Structures are given as C-alpha cells and as structure tokens.
Amino acid sequence: MGALMLQGTGSDVGKSVLVAGLCRALSNRGLRVSPFKPQNMSTNAAVTPGGGEIGRAQATQALAARVPPHTDMNPVLLKPQGDRTSQLVVHGQVRGTLRAAQWREGREGLLDDVLASYHRLRGAADIVVIEGAGSPAEINLRDGDIANMGFARAAGVPVLLVGDIDRGGVIASLVGTRAVIDLADAAMIHGFLINKFRGDLALFADGYAAIERRTGWRGYGVVPWMADAVRLPSEDGVVLQRPAIPTTDKRVTIACPITPHIANFDDLDPLRLEPDVDLVLVPPGQPIPDAQLIILAGSKATSADTAFVRAQGWDIDIRAHVRRGRPVLGLCGGYQMLGRTIADPQGIEGAAGTVEGLGLLAVDTVLSGEKALMEVAGLADGERFTGYEMHMGRTDGPDTARPVVRFDDGREDGAISPNGLVSGSYVHGLLGLAGQRRALLARLGSEGKGPDHHASVNAALDAIAAELERHLDIDALITLSETARGD
Structure with a gap:
C-alpha cells in the first residue's frame, strides 16, 4: 500500500x-x-x-x-x-x-x-x-x-x-x-x-x-x-543525563554508575516497574550512594570503562559495598569488568593489550573478533528468564564453576564469587520476567510486585x-x- x-x-x-x-x-x-x-x-x-x-x-x-x-x-x-x-x-x-x-x-x-x-x-x-x-x-x-x-x-x-x-x-x-x-x-x-x-x-x-x-x-x-x-525501552543516552537523586521512600536502592561507553542499559528498565525500588543512575563526579545492590551495566569499550571506574573512585565504593556484605551484579561488559583481566590482543576496542579488571571475580576475559548474537532462555535462581547474548569475547576462570544461569540447551553462563556476593553474566534481559526480579529482590529484603516487562511495554x-x-x-x-x- x-x-x-x-x-x-x-x-x-x-x-x-x-x-x-x-x-x-x-x-x-x-x-x-x-x-x-x-x-x-x-x-x-x-x-x-x-x-x-x-x-x-x-x-x-x-x-x-x-x-x-x-x-x-x-x-x-x-x-x-x-x-x-x-x-x-x-x-x-x-x-x-x-x-x-x-x-x-x-x-x-x-x-x-x-x-x-x-x-x-x-x-x-x-x-x-x-x-x-x-x-x-x-x-x-x-x-x-x-x-x-x-x-x-x-x-x-x-x-x-x-x-x-x-x-x-x-x-x-x-x-x-x-x-x-x-x-x-x-x-x-x-x-x-x-x-x-x-x-x-x-x-x-x-x-x-x-x-x-x-x-x-x-x-x-x-x-x-x-x-x-x-x-518503553531506553535507546539513547538522554535518560542517562537526568540527575541522580536517591529518594527516601523506597525500601531498596539499586545503583548503576554511568560509564562513558555504557551499553544496553535498557537491562535496567524492568527495575523501574518495582514500586519498592529506587534505581539511581550515578553520573561521573558523584560517589555511588549507599545501596542494597550495585549493577555494572554493559559497555562498548570495557577496558576504557574499567579505567574510568577507577578514575572516578567507584572501584573503592564497590569494594566498600562488598565489605559491608552487599551484592554486586555485572551484566555483559560489567561482568568482564568484575574479573581479573581483560585482554584485547586484536585491538578490537582500541589499542591491543591487557588491562586489570576489578578483581572481584576469579575470571579472565579475552576479546575476539567473533560476536555472540543469540536469543536465550533458561533458569536463574530457580526462576525462568528470557533474553539474549550480544558480546565479543570469552570469559573463563574458577568462579565460572558457580554459574548464574543454566540455558534450556544445557549450557551455563556467568560466575559467582565464593561468598556469593559478586556475580556476572552475559545475558541481557535477565530481569525482564517478574519472577526473576522477585527472586533478586527477595535477597535484598524486599518483595517484587512489578509485572513482566514485556507486558508493561x-x-x-x-x-x-x-x-x-x-x-x-x-x-x-x-x-x-x-x-x-x-x-
């Protein structure tokens, strides 16, 4: 027509x-x-x-x-x-x-x-x-x-x-x-x-x-x-320009620092459906506030963003957060940042070389030219999730023996630290289904009440x-x- x-x-x-x-x-x-x-x-x-x-x-x-x-x-x-x-x-x-x-x-x-x-x-x-x-x-x-x-x-x-x-x-x-x-x-x-x-x-x-x-x-x-x-899901960075103003009437504060190359931050959108959750996006120049959970989102330049986290002093905030017995979750690039090293031998993100990660997970990442692009589904915390993988590189190490998710095809993904406080996964959309968010919030002392993100959209x-x-x-x-x- x-x-x-x-x-x-x-x-x-x-x-x-x-x-x-x-x-x-x-x-x-x-x-x-x-x-x-x-x-x-x-x-x-x-x-x-x-x-x-x-x-x-x-x-x-x-x-x-x-x-x-x-x-x-x-x-x-x-x-x-x-x-x-x-x-x-x-x-x-x-x-x-x-x-x-x-x-x-x-x-x-x-x-x-x-x-x-x-x-x-x-x-x-x-x-x-x-x-x-x-x-x-x-x-x-x-x-x-x-x-x-x-x-x-x-x-x-x-x-x-x-x-x-x-x-x-x-x-x-x-x-x-x-x-x-x-x-x-x-x-x-x-x-x-x-x-x-x-x-x-x-x-x-x-x-x-x-x-x-x-x-x-x-x-x-x-x-x-x-x-x-x-x-509707966020696409551009305009939403990230809003000031970080923690509220006082929410039971759970979840903080996410905004790095220069942050990507797929729409992973955080389902958290906005939860009435008890205050999602605080932390801009450069501000410390990470007192929170029940810190999330490191994806990145299009993981090595550069890891250096930025250190330059902002956010690595100190994150370590102090973990010492207080509070969890950290890394998604895709954020997962890579939490590991021991990030190697880029082909110069995919810039100059070839290896940088130190935050060292909160015993894993190492090697970036490669082949990009993983696939829809995925499975179980995490005993609850269903649906999402997708979109990343260049592979992450391995002792902490992958404690995976975050198990896919329907039997594969596993992610890593959890021995104390259970630090975890990371390559899965995007992990928090979209209401049951998965309820399992997450239960560990933070709250009750998930929001709908499935797909239904809300x-x-x-x-x-x-x-x-x-x-x-x-x-x-x-x-x-x-x-x-x-x-x-």
Whole structure:
C-alpha cells in the first residue's frame, strides 16, 4: 500500500515513540505493518531471531507492529565505542570499525544496502513506517546522507516533520528547517506533527496556523505529552543525563554508575516497574550512594570503562559495598569488568593489550573478533528468564564453576564469587520476567510486585496508539503513505 517517513527538527523530539505508536495503531486496524530505520546510532541494541542485531527502538517498533524483529528493519547500525570510533553493523552483522572522520567515505555504498532492506520490507507489508535520524536541517551532513532526505528521495517516500514543543522554539524549528534545506528536499515534506504538548491547545492555534502558512505544509495533529512513553525501552543516552537523586521512600536502592561507553542499559528498565525500588543512575563526579545492590551495566569499550571506574573512585565504593556484605551484579561488559583481566590482543576496542579488571571475580576475559548474537532462555535462581547474548569475547576462570544461569540447551553462563556476593553474566534481559526480579529482590529484603516487562511495554504501546488515534488524522496519514513511489 505505501510508506511514510517521520523526520525530526532535532534529536529526541520523539520520533521513535511516534513510529512505535503508529505501528501499533495501524496494526490495530488490521494492516500488515513494518518499522524501518535506514541508519541508527545507538549502544542499545537487540538480537533478532535470525542471529543479527538492530537498534533497540526498531525491536520495540516491531513488537508494536506485532511482527518478529528483522535485520532489514535497521540495515545500518553504528555503535559508538572508544577513541571516537564506531562499530559498523550492516544487515545485523559487524562489518568493521569506522573513525568519525571516515564516516563520509565509509557510508558510500551503504545506500544500496539500505534500499535493498527497504524494498524487501515494502514487498511484505501493507505500510512501512520509517524513522529518520537526527534532523534534515543538519545540512552539513547532507552530502551522502542515507538517514533522512538522502533515503527519502532515493526511495520516493513522503515525509512528515516532527517538532518538539516541550523544549520550546517549535515554530522556529519547523519554519527554520524549511528555510535551510534545499527545494528538492523540502518537496519531500508533506506535513508536520507537533509532539509533547502540554496545556491548553487553544493557546497554540495561532502558532499552528503560522507554521502551515510559513512552510506551506499541512499540520496532521498535535500529540500531547504521553507519560506512557517512559515505559518503553531506553535507546539513547538522554535518560542517562537526568540527575541522580536517591529518594527516601523506597525500601531498596539499586545503583548503576554511568560509564562513558555504557551499553544496553535498557537491562535496567524492568527495575523501574518495582514500586519498592529506587534505581539511581550515578553520573561521573558523584560517589555511588549507599545501596542494597550495585549493577555494572554493559559497555562498548570495557577496558576504557574499567579505567574510568577507577578514575572516578567507584572501584573503592564497590569494594566498600562488598565489605559491608552487599551484592554486586555485572551484566555483559560489567561482568568482564568484575574479573581479573581483560585482554584485547586484536585491538578490537582500541589499542591491543591487557588491562586489570576489578578483581572481584576469579575470571579472565579475552576479546575476539567473533560476536555472540543469540536469543536465550533458561533458569536463574530457580526462576525462568528470557533474553539474549550480544558480546565479543570469552570469559573463563574458577568462579565460572558457580554459574548464574543454566540455558534450556544445557549450557551455563556467568560466575559467582565464593561468598556469593559478586556475580556476572552475559545475558541481557535477565530481569525482564517478574519472577526473576522477585527472586533478586527477595535477597535484598524486599518483595517484587512489578509485572513482566514485556507486558508493561505492550500496555504502554496500546496506550500510546490510543492517544495517536485521538489526536492525529491517521486516515489522512494512510492516504499520504499511498503516494510513496512503488518501485
């Protein structure tokens, strides 16, 4: 039937949430829907059933569309790591590493990969809902673009421009975008959406009309601030910029230090569903607060982040925490940090060499070029879990004789210290099921009351879709999608 692309006046205007909401709303209408993002940059990724990886937002959007996630939904993924470099993932598999200065040349030829994925999705869906990246107003990046107008023009897809009124200046953002992009790019934009509106809509009527008059674009609606959006998995680092303010009315404090290359920190999202849990994300420059549990999350540059932990004095905080008889959990890169050594003989994360870990687990890690990408399920603490592995390297040592999880296929993963206080595992999503969180919180002297994370995300998607049905002209959006070029 067609395709429709949402681009934004900037980053964090809500494109990912709107695409997810539209996917669920259109699926509710009985349409076969597929999400698509030509190029994403994120350290939070998800594993597809076929053993590839895509951005976390596209996996959530696939859930919204009620279809399995597929690598075609995000054919180009950049995963920032140390030394101003990014791991380049194409069609779900690592293709190499790019420095920031090499990106202009490195993306040559990727448009063909992007278009191939798009056309496969287009052939199997009634409508493809596409998310841009950043903003088309970044005209310094326009040459060779594959994420916004470069893709839209190559594929012949109509574009809606999303403006975020909550941050202010939405009229200037939309009108200014129209002013700075070239005429051929502007011709691809058929309308705009206002997102994150609070207050009396009547007060914005004149502003809405001014945008239509000054841009020549039709307005397709004003979306209110949607509190349910916070229940969707985190993808970018904006959530990490909120100040760490421990509360006093929660029974359990769980702290996670924010390292420069933190990755897959959406592992922590299920903890937000627990009413007794205060999840504190600790920014640089602050000590780790008194907590019942410290979690070290994943990392795209484990050696560099381990050094950062020491530079912040967090290693001292963690050791003092353990001396008080309190547990530490490391997930993926955090698991590697807790070990004795991290060896990178091939220079995968930067300069080749070996660094000392925190030494809280008797294990050693050797990074290698082969990346483990698989969905997993099994038992931990006698409770079911489902999740995925996504890591480069292998970890071995005496403490692996006490594994954290046992997979359904009989394999084991992870390590636990002899005193039982320090543990680590490569499994992402370990805390998603309510039973697994209850087992964890029971050891911390609390009772888990939250739902399964998957159920919570689904409920949020339904609520967001209902809001979009109320505030957007979705019939008109479907009609607009039918103008997409059919080749």
